[in-house]
Amino acid sequence: MQPASGSSISGKKIIIAGGTSGMGQAMVEAFPALGAQVIFFGRSVDKGNALARSSGARFIEADVADEDSIKSAIERAVAELGGLDVLITAAGVAPGAAAENITLADWLEVMAINVTGTYLTNTIAFPHLKEHGGTILNFSSAGGIQGYAGKAHYAASKGAVVAWTRSLAKEWGRYNIRVNAIAPAIWTPMYDKTRASMSAEQLDQHDRMMLGAVPLGGKLGNVTDDFLPVMRFLCSDDAKFMTGQVFAIDGGVLMLR
Numbered sequence: 020m021q022p023a024s025g026s027s028i029s030g031k032k033i034i035i036a037g038g039t040s041g042m043g044q045a046m047v048e049a050f051p052a053l054g055a056q057v058i059f060f061g062r063s064v065d066k067g068n069a070l071a072r073s074s075g076a077r078f079i080e081a082d083v084a085d086e087d088s089i090k091s092a093i094e095r096a097v098a099e100l101g102g103l104d105v106l107i108t109a110a111g112v113a114p115g116a117a118a119e120n121i122t123l124a125d126w127l128e129v130m131a132i133n134v135t136g137t138y139l140t141n142t143i144a145f146p147h148l149k150e151h152g153g154t155i156l157n158f159s160s161a162g163g164i165q166g167y168a169g170k171a172h173y174a175a176s177k178g179a180v181v182a183w184t185r186s187l188a189k190e191w192g193r194y195n196i197r198v199n200a201i202a203p204a205i206w207t208p209m210y211d212k213t214r215a216s217m218s219a220e221q222l223d224q225h226d227r228m229m230l231g232a233v234p235l236g237g238k239l240g241n242v243t244d245d246f247l248p249v250m251r252f253l254c255s256d257d258a259k260f261m262t263g264q265v266f267a268i269d270g271g272v273l274m275l276r
Contacts, residue, residue, distance in 0.1 A: 026255035029054030032100040033254065034093065036060045036083050036140045037110025037158075038076070039067050041207040045242045046107065046250060051075035053251065058096040060089070060110070083110045083136030093143045103147040105154045105254045108140045111176075113160075118171040126172050133176035137183060141198075145191070152195030156253055157184050159200040159265060161273035181265055188263030197262040199253060204269035205246045206239040234271035245270075 028050060038047040038059025047059045051074055060081035061067045067078035077099065081092035097103050111133045116125060137157050144155065162170060163177025180200060187198040214222060230237035240246060249268050252258055267273040 026252040026257040027054070028105075028251055028254045031055045031104045031254060032102050033057045033105040033107065034059070034096050034100075034103060034144070035076075035107045035109060036081070036089070036136070037108065038078075039063050039070060041109070041209055042158075042203060042205055042242060042246060043107070043109035044070065045247060046109070047076045048074045049243075049247050050251070050254075055254075056100050058100060060092050060096075083108070083140055084131040086139055089136070089139050090143050093140070093147075097144075097147045102151075103144060103153060105156070106140060106144045106148070107156045107158075107250075107254075108137050109158045110136050111158055113170060113173045115169050116172070117169065121172050129172045129176050130179075133173070134179045134183075137180050141183075141187060145196075148191075148196050149194045153197070154254060154258070155184075155187070155196065155198045156250070157198070157200050159184070159202050161202050161204065161267065161269060164202070164265065164273060164275070184265075185263045192262055197259065199258075199262060200265045201250070201253075202265050202267040202269060202273050203246060204233065204239050204267075204272050205242050207242065210239060232272055233269070236270055238270075240268060240270055 033050060033055050035043055035046055035057060037043040039061030047057060047070055050057050057076035058079060059076055060079055062082055064080050067080065071078040079092045079096055082088045112129055114125060141155055157180050159180045160177040162174035163181050167174035184198050184200040191198060217225060246268055249266065253266065265275065
């Protein structure tokens with residue numbers, strides 16, 4: 020899986036937290052072929068090791084919501100890479116439930132992975148970026164800005180990621196650390212599973228809704244053509260004067276104003 024030519028990430032030392040599925044996996048598969056040194060984290064050892072063998076990236080088992088686990092993983096990754104240029108925090112969960120039915124356990128799990136996981140990866144990576152600068156890319160969502168009916172706890176967590184990201188951009192800019200958020204609407208295997216779970220009527224209604232929701236194309240974007248080129252640009256030196264932004268890779272779903 021390799022995006023078209025463009026901004027160079029050759030030689031970049033990149034950590035991807037949450038690299039064993041979805042968009043994180045797509046970056047793990049693509050970036051080593053573009054000359055980047057990549058180490059990725061995940062909780063699935065079997066999948067991580069298999070992906071490492073096929074991609075040329077290196078895998079370290081880690082749980083982003085566990086301080087000891089993620090600290091050990093980042094310290095080991097930086098040592099193996101010989102430094103750090105880019106941290107991408109793609110790990111996340113997005114369960115659905117009506118707001119009144121969200122249990123405290125559900126709320127805490129979403130916050131632990133999506134918010135605490137972002138806080139931990141970012142702050143633990145900070146000392147390794149402080150001396151020479153670098154890039155942090157955190158995964159948010161349009162739901163974190165617009166709200167998301169049926170996934171209020173997920174939306175709340177992603178709103179926290181946006182506020183955290185912009186705060187870090189203000190604080191860490193003096194160290195030449197760029198901190199940005201991603202709000203993607205990209206077709207992934209998880210979305211395939213969601214579609215497969217729908218009845219024919221539900222799928223028809225969903226696709227009609229998407230036609231109105233996504234100005235460009237009326238459906239979720241392609242990971243290779245639409246997502247990876249933007250991520251490569253944001254990891255490259257071409258994006259060195261951009262920070263505190265929410266980059267919506269979504270065909271126009273989220274229009275900030």
